[in-house]
Amino acid sequence: MEVPLKAVVLVSGGLDSATVLAIARKQGFAIHAISFDYGQRHRFELLAAARVCKSMGVSDHVVCRVDTNIFRGSALTNDIPVPHNRNETEMSHGIPVTYVPARNTIFLSIALGLAESVGVNDLFIGVNAVDYSGYPDCRPEFIAAFETMANLATRAGVEGHHLTVHTPLISLTKADIIRRGLTLGVDYGLTHSCYDPDASGVSCGECDSCQLRLRGFREANAVDPIRYRSGQSGQSGQSGHERKQ
Amino acid sequence: MEVPLKAVVLVSGGLDSATVLAIARKQGFAIHAISFDYGQRHRFELLAAARVCKSMGVSDHVVCRVDTNIFRGSALTNDIPVPHNRNETEMSHGIPVTYVPARNTIFLSIALGLAESVGVNDLFIGVNAVDYSGYPDCRPEFIAAFETMANLATRAGVEGHHLTVHTPLISLTKADIIRRGLTLGVDYGLTHSCYDPDASGVSCGECDSCQLRLRGFREANAVDPIRYRSGQSGQSGQSGHERKQ
Numbered sequence A, B: 001m002e003v004p005l006k007a008v009v010l011v012s013g014g015l016d017s018a019t020v021l022a023i024a025r026k027q028g029f030a031i032h033a034i035s036f037d038y039g040q041r042h043r044f045e046l047l048a049a050a051r052v053c054k055s056m057g058v059s060d061h062v063v064c065r066v067d068t069n070i071f072r073g074s075a076l077t078n079d080i081p082v083p084h085n086r087n088e089t090e091m092s093h094g095i096p097v098t099y100v101p102a103r104n105t106i107f108l109s110i111a112l113g114l115a116e117s118v119g120v121n122d123l124f125i126g127v128n129a130v131d132y133s134g135y136p137d138c139r140p141e142f143i144a145a146f147e148t149m150a151n152l153a154t155r156a157g158v159e160g161h162h163l164t165v166h167t168p169l170i171s172l173t174k175a176d177i178i179r180r181g182l183t184l185g186v187d188y189g190l191t192h193s194c195y196d197p198d199a200s201g202v203s204c205g206e207c208d209s210c211q212l213r214l215r216g217f218r219e220a221n222a223v224d225p226i227r228y229r230s231g232q233s234g235q236s237g238q239s240g241h242e243r244k245q
Helices: A015-026 A043-056 A103-117 A139-151 A155-159 A175-185 A209-220 B015-026 B044-055 B102-116 B139-153 B155-159 B176-181 B208-217
Strands: A007-012 A028-036 A061-065 A120-124 A164-166 B007-012 B030-037 B060-064 B122-124 B164-166
Touching: A007 A015, A007 A103, A007 B007, A015 A028, A015 A043, A015 A120, A015 A175, A028 A043, A028 A103, A043 A061, A061 A103, A103 A120, A103 A139, A103 A209, A103 B139, A103 B155, A120 B015, A139 B102, A139 B139, A164 B060, B007 B015, B007 B060, B007 B102, B015 B044, B015 B122, B015 B176, B030 B044, B030 B102, B060 B102, B102 B122, B102 B139, B176 B208
Parallel strands: A007 A028, A007 A120, A028 A061, A120 A164, B007 B030, B007 B122, B030 B060, B122 B164
Antiparallel strands: none
């Protein structure tokens, strides 16, 4: 019996990483999933990560705590309001307040340590350079530099094997990602994207992450199965800018 | 009044990082110190880190928790015996069981996030490629690759300033480091290096870290002010290999 290749997959509980998990499985990898408890303001994405893993039969799922809330200035880990209803021009310029400094670097580094500890040479992360909200650590040049560094940081560099950071979504639009995930059977109803959910975990529909998600479903002519506040709907065809407050 | 440049300094509580802290201060940097609670088997190095910072007047010191004990296979974070009394040939070949996968990558990544969040472009870390115990993430090529990656991962890459990873110890022997620290007034009695201290924090004198430290003090013709178990002594001139069990 052939032993399947193993991969470490970063699973945030969001739409992108759920799709990446499905892609890695489709490619035949046995999965070590890792999520991060990084001091985020809410726990809904960790609950979503667990649901997503379970739905894809991934039993090897660890949650690593890392206190990035020691950093100041991010709306995702500090008491700073998440912006709502920014328009596309606002979203496409500059680094937003939801940026957590070096987050992908930190998450990939910890995933790298996990990979090394379980003898895995393949890492998967759902970064995306198209609908990417302006984060510097979602760009292909960052990923390439991380991979180079990772191969020097670990046994790989000493023992002569090669670590690869797979970013299957990097050049896809959000609509492409959703289409890809739907063909792979991803249940997006299990995922959580909102930066600013209410106390029950219902998404706001207005933060950058919700807006990118809703636009992605519209452009993919698909229905977003999650609930939104204030009667907003993820139904295909409705414009985010026409939604009522 | 001129505002001092600020630096983030990784402070483990060990001899090397105490020296780096003194060097960064001597260079005129105001210090943001960071230490890591990473699931290590004992807390003595965190206590030492706090003592070292206090002794150098560094009040801005954060401890970041990161659960690298999710990784298997390291004697520093798992229930695996720390090797004692390895000889120089054993120490100079291969990656030892005390290696924590990707540890410096993870620590530098978190320090990078802190640096970015407080607007700092200079990071200091006490890695050393001479008496380095065989860890791949202590090599100059790793540090260079990390710096390249860091400049792409953060606002630096977007906003056009440059992050520098300073490694003032990288080409020094342990004896050189100790001599340098002594001229800068470092109190090595506050530091902790042992991988396998007893319940009171007294160092074993036999693990790789103790052996490198003791040899460093001998070669620097200096006295190691910390206590060792079993009547071992850090007095100058005594050979580690002659010490009694």
